[in-house]
Amino acid sequence: MTDNTQTPQDAHDKTxxxxxxxxxxxxxxxxxxxxxxxxxxxxxxxxxWVFVAIFAIGVVMTFVSDAFxxxxxxxxxxxxxxxxxxxxxxxxxxxxxxxxxxxxxxLMGLCAINLALVLQAGWGVEVGFLACMFTAAVVGFINGxxxxxxxxxxxxxxxxxxxxSRSIAMVISNNKMVYEFGPDxxxxxxxxxxxxxGVPNVVWVLTAMTLFFLWVWRYxxxxxxxIAIGGNAHAAKLSGIPVERVIVSVYMVCSMCTGVAAFxxxxxxxSATNGMGATYELNVxxxxxxxxxxxxxxxxYALGAPIGAALVELIRNSLLLAGIPALWQQFFVGLFLILAxxxxxxxxxxxx
Amino acid sequence: xxxxxxxxxxxxxxxxxxxxxxxxxLEPGEAVGLMGDNGAGKSTLMKxxxxxxxxxxxxxxxxNKRVHFTKPIDARENGIEIVYQDLAxxxxxxxxxxxxxGRELKRGIWPFRKLDHQAMNTRAGELFGELKSETRPxxxxxxxxxxxxxxxxxxxxxxxxxxxxLMDEPTAAISVRQVAEVxxxxxxxxxxxxxxxxxxxxxxxxxxxxxxxxxxRRGTKVADKKINDxxxxxxxxxxxxxxxxx
Ligand SMILES: Nc1ncnc2c1ncn2[C@@H]1O[C@H](COP(=O)(O)OP(=O)(O)O)[C@@H](O)[C@H]1O
Ligand SMILES: [Mg+2]
Numbered sequence: 001m002t003d004n005t006q007t008p009q010d011a012h013d014k015t016x017x018x019x020x021x022x023x024x025x026x027x028x029x030x031x032x033x034x035x036x037x038x039x040x041x042x043x044x045x046x047x048x049w050v051f052v053a054i055f056a057i058g059v060v061m062t063f064v065s066d067a068f069x070x071x072x073x074x075x076x077x078x079x080x081x082x083x084x085x086x087x088x089x090x091x092x093x094x095x096x097x098x099x100x101x102x103x104x105x106x107l108m109g110l111c112a113i114n115l116a117l118v119l120q121a122g123w124g125v126e127v128g129f130l131a132c133m134f135t136a137a138v139v140g141f142i143n144g145x146x147x148x149x150x151x152x153x154x155x156x157x158x159x160x161x162x163x164x165s166r167s168i169a170m171v172i173s174n175n176k177m178v179y180e181f182g183p184d185x186x187x188x189x190x191x192x193x194x195x196x197x198g199v200p201n202v203v204w205v206l207t208a209m210t211l212f213f214l215w216v217w218r219y220x221x222x223x224x225x226x227i228a229i230g231g232n233a234h235a236a237k238l239s240g241i242p243v244e245r246v247i248v249s250v251y252m253v254c255s256m257c258t259g260v261a262a263f264x265x266x267x268x269x270x271s272a273t274n275g276m277g278a279t280y281e282l283n284v285x286x287x288x289x290x291x292x293x294x295x296x297x298x299x300x301y302a303l304g305a306p307i308g309a310a311l312v313e314l315i316r317n318s319l320l321l322a323g324i325p326a327l328w329q330q331f332f333v334g335l336f337l338i339l340a341x342x343x344x345x346x347x348x349x350x351x352x
Numbered sequence: 353x354x355x356x357x358x359x360x361x362x363x364x365x366x367x368x369x370x371x372x373x374x375x376x377x378l379e380p381g382e383a384v385g386l387m388g389d390n391g392a393g394k395s396t397l398m399k400x401x402x403x404x405x406x407x408x409x410x411x412x413x414x415x416n417k418r419v420h421f422t423k424p425i426d427a428r429e430n431g432i433e434i435v436y437q438d439l440a441x442x443x444x445x446x447x448x449x450x451x452x453x454g455r456e457l458k459r460g461i462w463p464f465r466k467l468d469h470q471a472m473n474t475r476a477g478e479l480f481g482e483l484k485s486e487t488r489p490x491x492x493x494x495x496x497x498x499x500x501x502x503x504x505x506x507x508x509x510x511x512x513x514x515x516x517x518l519m520d521e522p523t524a525a526i527s528v529r530q531v532a533e534v535x536x537x538x539x540x541x542x543x544x545x546x547x548x549x550x551x552x553x554x555x556x557x558x559x560x561x562x563x564x565x566x567x568x569r570r571g572t573k574v575a576d577k578k579i580n581d582x583x584x585x586x587x588x589x590x591x592x593x594x595x596x597x598x
Contacts, residue, residue: 219466228442228445231443232440239440298442
C-alpha cells in the first residue's frame with residue numbers, strides 16, 4: 001500500500017536489491033496471449049459473475065416471496081442500493097490505486113450535518129449542495145495529502161479521519177437532529193426522495209454517474225493514470241505522471257461521491273443526524289470489492305460499483321422477505337465480501 | 353562535437369563513494385558498453401545521466417552545453433531516455449498503453465477530449481515493427497515474455513526520437529533464448545541512429561553490439577577502449593582488478 005508513495009530512486013533501489021519478477025521463468029511458462037475482447041472479456045470480469053449471482057438470487061426469491069417481484073419492492077431495492085452505489089463508484093477509484101477509504105461513512109454524517117445546518121439557517125438548496133460538496137472535498141483533500149505527500153498508510157489515515165469526522169459532526173450539531181431545512185425544504189426533499197418516470201431520482205443520479213465513470217475509465221487521461229498508478233506506481237512516476245497529485249484527486253473524488261450520496265440521502269430521509277452513515281464503509285467497500293475492485297490495485301470497473309451495491313442490497317432485501325432476522329444482514333454482507341475475494345483469487349490462479 | 357560528455361562526475365551516498373571522478377564521452381550514434389562488478393557504480397552513473405539524481409560534483413554536458421538534471425523529465429527533454437533495469441512497466445495495461453504512458457495521445461475538444469486508443473495502438477505497432485518485435489499493441493504486458501517486455505520498454509524510449517538511450521542490464525533477467533532477441537533490438541536502435549549506453553554483466557552482449565567498452569571498478573573508470581582494440585580476457589581482467597588499468 002505504501003509503494004505508491006515512494007520516491008523514484010528509493011523505489012528503484014529497492015527493486016534493484018530484491019530480485020524482481022523472474023522473467024526467465026515467465027518466458028518458459030508463457031504462451032502468447034492477447035488482451036481478450038468481446039464475449040471472452042466479459043466472461044472474465046467479476047461484475048459479470050456477480051450479475052449472474054444477482055439473477056440467480058432474484059429467481060429464487062420470486063418463489064420464496066410473492067412480494068419480491070412487485071413494483072414497490074423493486075423501487076425500494078434500486079433506491080436503497082443507489083446510495084451505496086454512488087459511494088462505491090468513488091471507493092472503486094481509491095481501491096484501484098491500492099488504497100482504501102474507511103472514512104466515507106463518517107464523512108456522510110459530517111456532510112449531512114453541515115448541509116442540514118446550512119439549509120436550516122435559511123440558505124437555498126444550491127448553497128446547501130455546495131456546502132456539502134465542499135465539506136467532502138476538504139476531507140478528501142486532507143486524506144489525499146497525508147497519503148500521497150506525507151506517505152502515511154491509507155488505512156491509518158482514513159481510520160483516523162473516520163473518528164475525527166464523526167466527532168466533528170457531533171460537535172457541530174451539538175448532538176441534535178436537524179429536520180428543518182429552511183425555505184427550500186420541499187424542493188430538497190423532492191430531489192432526494194422523489195422519482196422521475198417511476199424511477200427514484202437517486203437511481204437516475206447513480207446511472208448518470210456510472211456512465212460518466214465508464215467514460216472516465218475508458219477514455220480520460222486521468223483514468224488511465226489512476227489505473228497505471230494502481231498497476232505500478234513506481235513506473236507511473238518514472239514516466240512523468242504526477243503520482244502524488246493524482247492520488248490526492250482520487251481521494252477527493254471518493255469523498256465527493258459520498259458528498260453526492262449524502263445530499264440525496266438527507267433529502268430522502270427528511271432528517272439529519274450526526275450518526276448517519278455509521279458502518280456504511282463496510283457496505284461500500286463490500287460493494288466495490290464484490291463488483292470486482294482488487295485491493296491490490298490496478299483494477300477498476302465502473303459497472304462494478306452499482307452491481308456490487310445491488311448484490312449487497314439484494315441480500316438485505318431477500319433476508320427480510322424470507323423472514324430471516326435482520327441481525328443476520330451483516331453476516332451475509334461479510335460472507336459475500338469474502339466469497340468475492342475468493343472468486344477473484346480463483347480466477348487469477350486459473351488464468352495463470 | 354560530442355553528443356554527451358561527463359566531466360569528473362562523483363557521487364556519494366553519505367560515506368559511500370559510488371563514483372569518483374568519472375569522465376565519459378559519447379559521439380552521436382555510438383554504442384558504448386559499460387561494464388563492472390556488482391556495486392561498481394554502473395547503475396548510479398546511469399541514473400545520473402537519466403536525471404534520477406544529480407551528481408555530487410562534476411558536470412554533464414549535452415552537445416557542449418552544461419545541463420543540470422534534477423528529475424527524469426529534464427533528461428528526457430534533452431533527448432535522453434532510459435530503459436530501467438526493472439523495466440518500469442504497468443502489468444495491468446496493454447503494450448500500447450505502456451509505450452504512451454504519461455504522454456498519451458488525445459483527440460477532441462475539452463471537455464470531451466479523450467484518449468486516442470486507435471492512434472496510440474497504430475503508432476506502438478509501427479514502433480514494434482521497426483524493432484522487428486512480434487509484440488502486439490493490444491496485448492496485456494502481464495502476459496508477456498521477458499523479451500517482449502524489453503521490446504515494450506525500448507519502443508517507449510523511441511517515442512521521442514531520443515539522441516541517447518540508456519539500458520541498464522537489459523539481458524540480466526531473461527532466458528538465454530530471449531537474449532538474442534534483445535540484442536537485436538539494441539542493434540535496431542543503433543541502426544536508427546540512436547546512441548546507446550549498455551550496462552551489462554555479459555561479455556558477449558557487449559562485444560556483439562558495442563563500438564566501445566568502458567570499465568568501472570569501485571567507482572573509478574579504469575578503461576575506455578574500442579572494441580577492436582581489446583578482448584574479453586582483457587576486459588575481465590580490468591573488471592576484477594587483475595589488470596589495474598588500460
Ligand atoms: N540510493 C543509494 N543509497 C546509498 N547507497 C547507494 C545507493 N545507490 C547505490 N548505492 C551504493 O553505491 C554503490 C554502487 O551501486 P550501483 O551503482 O548500483 O552499482 P552497480 O549497478 O554497478 O552494481 C554500491 O555500493 C551501492 O550500495
Ligand atoms: Mg546495477
